Amino acid sequence: MSLVVYNTLTREKEPFETLEPGKVRMYVCGPTVYADAHVGHAMSSVVFDFIRRYLEYKGYQVRHVMNFTDVDDKIIARAAQAGQDPADLANRYTEAYQEQLAKLNVRRPAVFPRVSQTIVEIIRMVADLVESDHAYVTPGGDVYFRVRSDDDYGKLSRRKLAEAISGTRVLSSEEKVEEGDFALWKAAKPGEPSWASPWGRGRPGWHIECSAMNLLHLGEQIDIHGGGNDLIFPHHENEIAQTESYTGKPFVRYWLHNGMLQLKGEKMSKSLGNLVTIDEFLAQxxxxxxxxxxxxxxxxxxxxxxxxxxxxxxxxxxxxxxxxxxxxxxxxxxxxxxxxxxxxxxxxxxxxxxxxxxxxxxxxxxxxxxxxxxxxxxxxxxxxxxxxxxxxxxxxxxxxxxxxxxxxAPQAQGQSIAPFVDLLLAVRTDLRKAKQWALSDKVRDGLKALGVIVEDGPQSSTWRLE
Ligand SMILES: [Zn+2]
CATH class of the missing domain: 1.10.730.10 (Isoleucyl-tRNA Synthetase; Domain 1)
Structure with missing residues (x-):
């Protein structure tokens, strides 16, 4: 039996063949860290954890990268509202999400890149795209990707260029050449976090971070790119346009997208106010x-x-x-x-x-x-x-x-079972002293089947939960 995966790019199930035998390079878009993560975020992380765990079960070595968008309009707005530093606010939610992933038993990605730690690579990539005329700089110091410069733009979301251009939600700008062009770099506004660049102080647009992080942590070509299906357009479409214009090579072998979590039948979103946070969920x-x-x-x-x-x-x-x-x-x-x-x-x-x-x-x-x-x-x-x-x-x-x-599972169980496990181990120590090896092994194996690992020392034995 061999694995087949549904590829959003071709809209078909395809045999799974990696770029390098036995190895999988997998990138999954993570959250924008401006509020408590909710069960919709958790769903995406758990889905790609199923995928990673199965690939590892089949013997693949998986290099899994998941980003945190820690520079963003929503973070800036939320921090201003709360009178906090945007970097502190983002940092707090970034760390909280890593803890939540551990509680959800999601295997830890090899790297958790953050925008704020990828600025050099982002600037290098944007500069190259400007150099090759795939992007242009406006008099105000913004940099836009020129969608018309990419021959097969729209191939993932299957939108014709005209449709794609009018489908974007970006507000029209006097300085943009065309409506569908999207920001790679935004000139700094007063009071916002910003970094020095060849185009003056500013900060990255959203899409470019994932292109730069892929390049930095996984290379020019990867096997699996994942995320929610709400990211197909424009985010993933724009990632393809940027990366392939930069490298001249096909970017991703298999685009995998999870469906959206619907709370009581409606798509969950902030505006509906029906969010369940991961912490709220796990408390119960x-x-x-x-x-x-x-x-x-x-x-x-x-x-x-x-x-x-x-x-x-x-x-x-x-x-x-x-x-x-x-x-x-x-x-x-x-x-x-x-x-x-x-x-x-x-x-x-x-x-x-x-x-x-x-x-x-x-x-x-x-x-x-x-x-x-x-x-x-x-x-x-x-x-x-x-x-x-x-x-x-x-x-x-x-x-x-x-x-x-x-x-x-529940940590509290460790408490309640402790006296019983201790008692069993005391009996087992006596059995060992009496050289009753078969019985003492039976106790150890029985405990292991229940998820309790016994470790024998020279004098006594200790135990821990698996
Ligand atoms: Zn992304």
Whole structure:
């Protein structure tokens, strides 16, 4: 089975072939850090975490870069309102988002570039585009990209040039040559953050940061570029125009876009005032439940996010956790053992087949639930020992591809289970002194299946949650 991915550029599912064998260069557009991140941001980060985790499961080495837009009109406006320094405000939300990603069990990107730390590269790129006449400088010190200079402008969003030009939301400017031309560099206004440039003091436009960060951290060509489908136009269209005009090479192999999260059926936005922040969500719910909601929907579709789907996900989570209950019997029964091994293998095949089909997480989740049923049936039939531990291990491995922590999730659990784990370890120490190795291994393996790692020292043993 090999992986196929839906490429927004071609509107087709294509075989996945990387530029360099075994390696994936993946860039995902991150948030503009001017307010608390909400569940819509989290959705995009979790979707691309599913994708990264599956690629890593398949043996790829993934270099994942996610940016923070920390220089922006909204940040400046918000900081002015609050009487704060824009850089401080952006910094606070940038750090908060990194913590939220960790709580959501999103694997940490290799680099988190910020605009404020990429200014030199941005200026170099803009200067080159001016030099090659893809961009022009206005008398006021703004720099615009000349959309007409790019022959295939509009290829990602499939807009004809005229349509693209009138579709932009940029306010018309006396100094712009054409309406669709977009800002690479904006001249400084009084009281705003600014940097010295060949065109006077100013700050970067939005789109150029992602082109410059890709070039700096991943190179001229990348395998996967991701983001929400609200970014296809103009943001990603403009990224392609800038980068390809600069390098003369195709920029991205596969453009992957997630659908928008819809709260009670409406697209979530600030203006609707129906935002749920990530912190608000995690104060009341498990990150695993959030992952189940997203996995159950399919990443390209709009995601209906409401109490009903959340309650469903929480029931599903309870069911998944039943697979990790310890064995009750100690007898190994032949036919039931063989049946379990066969069902584990079937579940793995079904899981991979689903994920290979453009990261079909709903199908993968169905395979995981089948495995839960098989494990629980085997336990009831008296299957124990290694065959049972193997099945639970396979279940944990596949769950981890979806970023599910399952039993080890809530931190508070570490407190409540502590006295019991301590007691088991004390008994195990006595068993070891009595050279009862088989029993002492059974305790250690049983704890591991529950997500508790035992480490033996010369005198005593310690434990931690996986
Ligand atoms: Zn971007």
């Amino acid at each position: 719910h498990d990150a695993d439940a959030f992952r189940l909601v997203i996995a159950g929907s399919g990443y390209r579709k709009p995601l209906a996010f409401n109490d009903d789907v959340l309650a469903d996900a929480e029931r599903g989570l309870d069911r998944l956790r039943t697979a990790l209950r310890p064995v009750t019997g100690s007898v190994v029964i032949g036919p039931a053992v063989d049946a379990l091994a066969e069902q584990v293998s079937q579940a793995r095949v079904a899981f991979e087949a689903a994920m290979d089909d453009d990261f079909n997480t709903a199908g993968a989740l169905a395979a995981l639930f089948e495995l839960v049923r098989a494990i629980n049936t085997a336990r009831d039939a008296g299957v124990a020992g290694q065959p049972f531990a193997d099945a639970q291990g396979a279940f944990r491995t596949l769950g981890d591809v979806l970023g599910l922590r399952l039993a080890a």
